[in-house]
Amino acid sequence: MPVQFPKVTIVKAITPAAESMRADLLKYEHLASTTSSQERFTTERTECFFNTEIDSLEELGLAQQLAMHYLLMTAVKLNTESSYRGSQNLWSKRYTQASSEIYGTPESEIARNLARDQLRRLTESASTTVSPNLVEQFTNLNERYGIRASEGELTKDSFELIGEEVAEYLQIKYESVFNALELENVETKIEPEDVARRFRQGLEVLAEQYDPAWYEWEVVIDQQRDTIIADPANKKIVVGAKRASLTPEQLKGLFAHEVLVHGLRCVNGTKYSEQLGTGLPQYLDAEEGLGVFFEYAISGSVPEKNVDRYVDIALALGLIDQIPKPRSEMLEYARTRAYVRNELAAHENRKTPEQIENEVYAHVNRIYRGSLGNEYIGILTKDIAYQVGFIKIGVYIENQRSKGVGMSDIMGYLLSGKFDPTIAAHVTEAKKHVQ
8 A cells, every 4th residue: 555645745835925916026925835844755755656566656746746846946945045046947947847847848839820810810900909009019028039920721610519518518407507607697797796606496396306415515705716616625716805706607617527527536535535536646647637628618618717828828938939927027028918908899798907907927937936936936837727727628538539439438438536547547546436
């Protein structure tokens, strides 16, 4: 039986303190304590890693835990070696390298094509409704980074047909749950308090009609947060009070992502094993990919966050124009893009400048989490998982459908626990439990 160690988690440790979110330097309240609490297990973890079976689930898990602890150690060094400029530069690079080894990096050509298509779509749509100065500013920023609007046909969506099949599956399977959200004929955007209320109603139906395990879950409002997240460890759906209001379609998509993927895979996986409930090593791409695929199926379009995160991480790393970008430059780029989108939106769907600033800082700070956020560029590549996983899950579903597997069977398998159906060790583990 494998030795159990406290799990290395990084999100809380590298989340910037609230008062530093808009400051020149990012600061971290929990980084040092989280890192030091894991220090005494490093030697034992390393020894266990070298004694596990090659390519086994245990080896994958220990390798990931060692890598994540190293990532935290580089972040601590970066945030404490302030007296020597050379050391900050060194630890920033090591932090980025450690992140890339855990989460991967964007492919430069894919990022460039996504950026070119995004520029073209926005500038063409903006030609008659957006301030010419704002369009020119966004175009000039892209040209500075070697991005010019694509020519010819835009990149086509290859998942349209299976997206429609997934949407049909979700609507039939969870019709009563979606009905409980009370979204039909809602013409105004929905504020966070009302979002929480509708989520609670959806959970209530899930508990009454699908699985009593949902009675253990609750929806809470976090006054400091500006996002909506699932917290499977504490069986909570957390709605940020500072989250911008949602359209009915956005709410339905986020419910599918947070509850019917993150929450449901936990509920189902826990019935088989603790690991399938919390996540097998390296499950992140498939987890987030399935979540955004559900959003895509419901809305009919790829979520903006997929492209934004993939392109912006590539830009920050210098993968498009060979010049890494400090946080200040990415804030300017993301802010300008956000204001273009805001002027393109219907008047009733437009955001206030304060809401835009909150979203821009939240988005860009995710890219530089763990770093100082200044000229010493340290990048967390974790958020490429949304686009990478979206493609991975789309291809997987397409392949299964081409083999004649029904959508209900595919979804039943994918939602049975937190694993990646394209990783051999995960498939082997799932076969022990999931029929």
